[in-house]
Amino acid sequence: MAIAVAENLFRGSGADARLLAGRSRQSGKLVFPCPQGADADDYDVVELAREGTLWSYTIQRFKPKTPFNGDGDEVNFKPYGVGYVELPGQLIVEGHIVANDLGALRIGQPMRVTTEAYRTTDAGEAVLTYAFCPADEAHRHEQANEGDNS
Amino acid sequence: MSDIVIVGAGIHPFGRTDGRTGLEQGVFAIREALADAGLEWSDMEFAFGGSSAAGSADAVLPRLGLTGIPFINVNNGCATGGSALLSGYAAIKSGEFDIGVVVGFDKHPRGAFNADPEASGLPRWYGETGMMLTTQFFANKITRYMALHGISQRTLGLVAEKAFDNAVHAPHAWRRSPVDLDTILNAPMVSDPLTKFMFCSPAEGGVALIVASEKKARELGLSGPKVRGAAIRTRPVGSFEVFAPALEIERGKSAVELASAATWEMAGIGPQDVDVAQLQDTESGAEIMHMAENGFCSDGEQERLIADGETRLGGRMPVNTDGGCLACGEPIGASGLRQVYENVQQLRDRANGRQVEGARIAYSQVYGAPGLSGCVVLER
Numbered sequence: 001m002a003i004a005v006a007e008n009l010f011r012g013s014g015a016d017a018r019l020l021a022g023r024s025r026q027s028g029k030l031v032f033p034c035p036q037g038a039d040a041d042d043y044d045v046v047e048l049a050r051e052g053t054l055w056s057y058t059i060q061r062f063k064p065k066t067p068f069n070g071d072g073d074e075v076n077f078k079p080y081g082v083g084y085v086e087l088p089g090q091l092i093v094e095g096h097i098v099a100n101d102l103g104a105l106r107i108g109q110p111m112r113v114t115t116e117a118y119r120t121t122d123a124g125e126a127v128l129t130y131a132f133c134p135a136d137e138a139h140r141h142e143q144a145n146e147g148d149n150s
Numbered sequence: 151m152s153d154i155v156i157v158g159a160g161i162h163p164f165g166r167t168d169g170r171t172g173l174e175q176g177v178f179a180i181r182e183a184l185a186d187a188g189l190e191w192s193d194m195e196f197a198f199g200g201s202s203a204a205g206s207a208d209a210v211l212p213r214l215g216l217t218g219i220p221f222i223n224v225n226n227g228c229a230t231g232g233s234a235l236l237s238g239y240a241a242i243k244s245g246e247f248d249i250g251v252v253v254g255f256d257k258h259p260r261g262a263f264n265a266d267p268e269a270s271g272l273p274r275w276y277g278e279t280g281m282m283l284t285t286q287f288f289a290n291k292i293t294r295y296m297a298l299h300g301i302s303q304r305t306l307g308l309v310a311e312k313a314f315d316n317a318v319h320a321p322h323a324w325r326r327s328p329v330d331l332d333t334i335l336n337a338p339m340v341s342d343p344l345t346k347f348m349f350c351s352p353a354e355g356g357v358a359l360i361v362a363s364e365k366k367a368r369e370l371g372l373s374g375p376k377v378r379g380a381a382i383r384t385r386p387v388g389s390f391e392v393f394a395p396a397l398e399i400e401r402g403k404s405a406v407e408l409a410s411a412a413t414w415e416m417a418g419i420g421p422q423d424v425d426v427a428q429l430q431d432t433e434s435g436a437e438i439m440h441m442a443e444n445g446f447c448s449d450g451e452q453e454r455l456i457a458d459g460e461t462r463l464g465g466r467m468p469v470n471t472d473g474g475c476l477a478c479g480e481p482i483g484a485s486g487l488r489q490v491y492e493n494v495q496q497l498r499d500r501a502n503g504r505q506v507e508g509a510r511i512a513y514s515q516v517y518g519a520p521g522l523s524g525c526v527v528l529e530r
Contacts, residue, residue, distance in 0.1 A: 005275045005278065005279060006273060006274070006275040009275065021396075031396070032395060032396035033273060033395055033396075036273065055294065055397075056290040056291070056293045056294035056297075057290065057293060058286055058289030058290050058293055058341045058342050058343075059339065059341065059342040060280060060283065060285075060286060060341060061338065061339045061340055061341060061342070062340065064280045064282075064283055065261065066277075067266070067267065067274065067277035067278050067282075068277065068278060068279070068280040069278045070278075070279065070280055080280065082280075082281055082286045082290070083290060084290060084397065086399060089399070090399070091396045091397065091398070091399065092396060092397040092398070092399060093395070093396045094281060094290075094394065094395050094396060094397075095281075096279065096280075096281075107293070107294060107297045118279055118280075129275065129279045
């Protein structure tokens with residue numbers, strides 16, 4: 001069984017995942033992530049679009065300091081993608097990028113929301129965060145997630 | 151109204167100084183600045199100072215003399231030094247004071263800064279999943295800029311190569327050995343497309359400036375560069391800044407564009423009048439993008455300007471003549487004042503080996519978390 005890294009961040013997993021944003025009751029403006037705490041009452045939770053286009057990206061090559069708690073130590077740290085995806089008419093959202101070949105990413109290419117098991121708890125549970133993958137790889141990452149969860 | 155002049159400038163060399171605290175480096179810089187002006191601590195009427203990680207700046211007081219002057223601590227991220235200078239400027243401009251000191255110093259642990267999500271009003275998962283890194287922001291910003299405006303990887307390398315070449319001649323710089331272009335381009339990636347030589351490192355150092363009204367300077371028989379303009383601006387709606395989990399689709403201006411526009415207006419001159427510039431180069435791409443954001447060229451023009459050596463010493467407009475952040479490292483509280491220190495040296499013909507001949511107008515611009523920028527125009 002997998003658990004989500006935070007409440008009210010996304011729903012579902014793999015190709016069924018949807019990001020959650022807050023829509024201001026006053027201005028209608030979207031905010032991601034959903035405001036928490038004292039401001040939360042001013043926003044309705046809404047799902048963002050599943051697909052968008054790659055706005056920019058980079059690859060995180062060294063293991064970040066705390067509070068990063070992802071899998072891997074200094075030696076076997078696995079570089080991961082981080083980028084921004086423009087969800088049409090909504091927001092440009094930052095997230096992890098998962099792809100068969102991070103070196104082949106191109107700005108403007110179609111991307112789709114997915115989830116990624118970025119760490120494992122001491123009890124052996126996978127912790128999911130949201131991510132984006134190339135739209136034509138969505139099926140593959142969905143299978144990978146199911147594999148992780150089984 | 152009286153002009154404000156910088157009558158003394160002092161620096162503690164940047165880099166790593168084991169066995170000397172950040173505070174001690176700040177005290178060192180103040181003593182250097184006082185000696186440069188031929189003044190005593192007791193001549194100072196006020197002080198503004200700050201550090202990000204080396205304690206409360208007014209802790210320099212017991213070392214220098216408990217003269218009772220107002221000492222105001224400034225804590226404004228990467229614009230801490232610039233904020234101290236702007237505060238000193240305003241204090242004199244108001245007519246309340248005639249002469250004082252502004253100081254910035256810092257000492258950071260090795261390696262990238264680690265950020266605290268809650269302190270920036272961000273949720274914990276943002277840090278836990280490894281997205282709260284300034285390096286990622288700069289890499290994302292330049293990746294898009296390169297794609298949109300035709301900037302090559304080689305140009306990123308040329309900026310770093312220039313920084314290390316210039317630093318050879320700057321006694322206060324940290325990394326003072328040239329690094330060739332192939333080594334820079336083929337070094338390990340930190341955050342693509344930026345290799346380890348294209349990023350500055352957190353470091354240590356201190357800078358102090360003595361600012362005075364022109365009238366007071368004349369009475370004391372002192373002179374120095376005039377502050378023609380100085381402004382700080384924070385991030386507007388639609389800008390792309392560090393630690394942004396989401397952006398508005400409609401893009402707007404940057405904090406740098408706002409700060410530079412305000413500074414040009416105050417100075418009554420424009421980018422075409424500048425002889426030497428120090429631009430925030432947290433990484434190679436930042437220098438390239440800031441050239442355009444400060445108005446020195448159009449987007450994409452940097453590719454040709456840098457290939458032609460126009461920003462090198464001897465070029466049409468030398469940029470980061472002391473090696474900038476890339477070669478000096480970045481002690482947050484001191485970094486913006488280092489840029490001004492370097493411009494003071496240039497305008498007083500003291501930049502031995504890296505002097506821009508006849509420099510009359512010098513510009514500096516700092517940028518940093520959480521999305522603010524400060525610019526200063528000095529005139530000989």
